[in-house]
Amino acid sequence: xxxxxxxxxxxxxxxxxxxxxxxxxxxxxxxxxxxxxxxxxxxxxxxxxxxxxxxxxxxxxxxxxxxxxxxxxxxxxxxxxxxxxxxxxxxxxxxxxxxxxxxxxxxxxxxxxxxxxxxxxxxxxxxxxxxxxxxxxxxxxxxxxxxxxxxxxxxxxxxxxxxxxxxxxxxxxxxxxxxxxxxxxxxxxxxxxxxxxxxxxxxxxxxxxxxxxxxxxxxxxxxxxxxxxxxxxxxxxxxxxxxxxxxxxxxxxxxxxxxxxxxxxxxxxxxxxxxxxxxxxxxxxxxxxxxxxxxxxxxxxxxxxxxxxxxxxxxxxxxxxxxxxxxxxxxxxxxxxxxxxxxxx
Numbered sequence: 001x002x003x004x005x006x007x008x009x010x011x012x013x014x015x016x017x018x019x020x021x022x023x024x025x026x027x028x029x030x031x032x033x034x035x036x037x038x039x040x041x042x043x044x045x046x047x048x049x050x051x052x053x054x055x056x057x058x059x060x061x062x063x064x065x066x067x068x069x070x071x072x073x074x075x076x077x078x079x080x081x082x083x084x085x086x087x088x089x090x091x092x093x094x095x096x097x098x099x100x101x102x103x104x105x106x107x108x109x110x111x112x113x114x115x116x117x118x119x120x121x122x123x124x125x126x127x128x129x130x131x132x133x134x135x136x137x138x139x140x141x142x143x144x145x146x147x148x149x150x151x152x153x154x155x156x157x158x159x160x161x162x163x164x165x166x167x168x169x170x171x172x173x174x175x176x177x178x179x180x181x182x183x184x185x186x187x188x189x190x191x192x193x194x195x196x197x198x199x200x201x202x203x204x205x206x207x208x209x210x211x212x213x214x215x216x217x218x219x220x221x222x223x224x225x226x227x228x229x230x231x232x233x234x235x236x237x238x239x240x241x242x243x244x245x246x247x248x249x250x251x252x253x254x255x256x257x258x259x260x261x262x263x264x265x266x267x268x269x270x271x272x273x274x275x276x277x278x279x280x281x282x283x284x285x286x287x288x289x290x291x292x293x294x295x296x297x298x299x300x301x302x303x304x305x306x307x308x309x310x311x312x313x314x315x316x317x318x319x320x321x322x323x324x325x326x327x328x329x330x331x332x333x334x335x336x337x338x339x340x341x342x343x344x345x
Contacts, residue, residue, distance in 0.1 A: 003103030004063060004322040009049030009056045012323040012330075015063065023098075023107045025075035030110050032087060035344050036126040037101035037319075038066040039329045039337040040167070046093070047326065059097045063322070067092055067101025068116055068125025069342070078110050086116040088125030088296075090133070090288055091280060101126070102322050104342050111285070114292045117300035122344055123314065124299055127306050127336045128171060132298075133280055135171035136291035138228040138250035139179070141276040145226065145248070146179075149294040151301075155180035158220045160242060162186050163230040164196035164204065165334055168252060170311045171304065172228045173199040175295070178303035184219055186212070192334065199311030213241030223247060233257030240267035248274040312336050 001022050006014040025031045043064050049056060071085040081087070090112045093100040099108060116125045139154065140146060146153040159176045163169040164185025176183045177200040185201035187193045193204045203219045205212060216224065216238075223244030229235060230253035239249050254261065263275075280288065298304045306312045313335030317325040322339055329337045 001104040002319060004319060005060050006047055006058070006063065007060050008058060009047065009052045010054045011048070012044070012326045014047065015323040015326065017320050017322075020098075020103065022105050025073055025078075025107050027076045028078060028109055029075040029107050030071055030078055030081050030113055031073040031105055031107045032067075032069045032089065032113065033072045033105055034067045034069040034101050034103060034341040035122040036068050037064045037339040037341050038126040038129065039064060039325045039339065040066060040130045041329060042130060043093075044326045044330050061097040062100035062103050062106070063093070063326070064101040064339070065091050065093045066126050066129035067106070067341075068122040071113075072105060074110075081110055081113060086122070086125070087113045088116050088129060089113060090129065090292055094281065102319065102339060102341070104319075111289075114296055117296060119302055120299040120304070123306050123338060124304060127312070127314075127338060128295060128299070128304050130280060131167040131171040132175065132295045132304060133288060133291045134168045134252050134278060135175050135228070136294055137278050137280070137283060137287060138168075138172060138252060138276075139176060139181075139226070141250050141274075141278070142226050142248040143246055143274055148290060149175060149179045150297065151178060151180060153179040157225040158182045158184065160184045160186070160216060160224045160227045161196075161201065162228065162235055163253075163255065164199065164201055165192035165311065166230060167312070167336060169228070169230065170195070170199045173201050173311070174304050175298055178298050178301065182220075184216060184224065195308070195311040195313070195334070197311075198309055213238055216242045220244075226250065229253070231255040231257060233259075233261045236261055236263055239273065240264055240271060243271050243273055246272045246274070248276060250276050250278055252278040306336055308335070314338055316340060
C-alpha cells in the first residue's frame with residue numbers, strides 16, 4: 001500500500017511516499033481503509049520534533065492524527081464494527097508511529113474508531129476530529145456549565161471565541177450554536193469575520209482594538225460565561241475585562257505569545273476565575289469518548305459542516321502531495337487542509 005512516512009525530524013522535505021505492507025488486525029483491532037486524512041498543527045509540530053534537533057532519527061512514522069474511512073477487516077474479539085462500516089478516528093497516530101492516517105490502511109484499537117453518521121461525509125469525519133474534540137472539551141469545563149453537549153445544553157450562556165475563523169474556533173462556534181449558546185467571535189480581518197458569521201457566530205468583533213473589552217460588554221453586559229482562547233498570553237488582560245464572576249477561560253493555544261502567561265492575581269481572585277488548559281493527548285480516554293459521542297451527534301444533526309458557506313474553506317491535496325499539505329497548514333491556511341487517500345467508493 002502507499003504510505004507517506006518520515007524517518008527523521010525536520011521540515012516537510014523529510015516526508016516521502018513509500019510502499020508499506022498492509023498489516024492484519026490483531027485481537028481488539030480494526031483495519032481501516034483511509035478515504036480522507038486531515039492535517040492539524042499538531043501533525044507538523046510532531047514531525048518537527050517539538051524542540052528536537054532537526055535530523056534526529058525516529059522510527060518510520062506515518063503522520064496525521066485525523067482521518068475517516070471504511071472498516072476493511074476486524075480482528076478477534078471486536079464487536080460493534082464490521083467490514084463496510086464508515087468511521088472517523090480518534091488520535092490515530094497515538095497508537096504508534098505506523099498508525100497515522102497519511103496511508104491507505106491503518107490498524108487501530110476499536111476504541112479509537114467512531115461510527116460516521118450517514119448525514120456526514122468523509123471530509124467532515126476527518127476534518128472535525130482534533131478541532132471538534134478540542135472545542136467540545138473547551139465548552140464543557142466551566143464550573144457552572146454542562147459536562148456534555150446536546151441541543152439546549154448551553155442555552156442562556158454566552159461564549160467568547162478567540163480566533164473565530166480558525167479550525168478550533170470554527171468548531172467551537174458550530175458546536176456552541178448547536179448547544180444553544182450565544183456566541184461572540186473575535187477575528188483579525190473582514191474576510192475572517194465573514195467566515196465566523198458563516199459558522200454561526202451572532203456577534204463578530206475585530207482585533208486589535210483598544211476598546212474590544214467594552215464592545216464585548218455591550219453584547220454581554222453581565223460578562224461572558226466562557227472564553228475559548230487561542231492566544232492566552234496576548235489576551236490575558238482582556239479576560240478580566242469581560243468574564244462574569246465564576247467565569248472560565250479554556251486555553252488551547254498561545255498564538256502571538258511568548259509561551260508564558262501572566263495573570264492579574266487580584267482581578268482574577270475577585271472574579272473567582274477558572275483557567276483550564278486543554279490538550280487532547282492527556283485529557284483522558286473518558287473525556288475523548290464523551291466528546292466523540294457528542295461530536296457524532298452534532299454531525300448526525302447536520303450541525304458540523306465543512307465548506308466556506310460554513311466558515312471552513314477546504315484545501316485538498318492528493319496523498320503524494322502530503323508535504324505540500326503540511327506546508328499549507330504551517331503557513332496558516334485558513335480553513336481545513338485535507339488529503340484524498342483512497343476513493344470514497
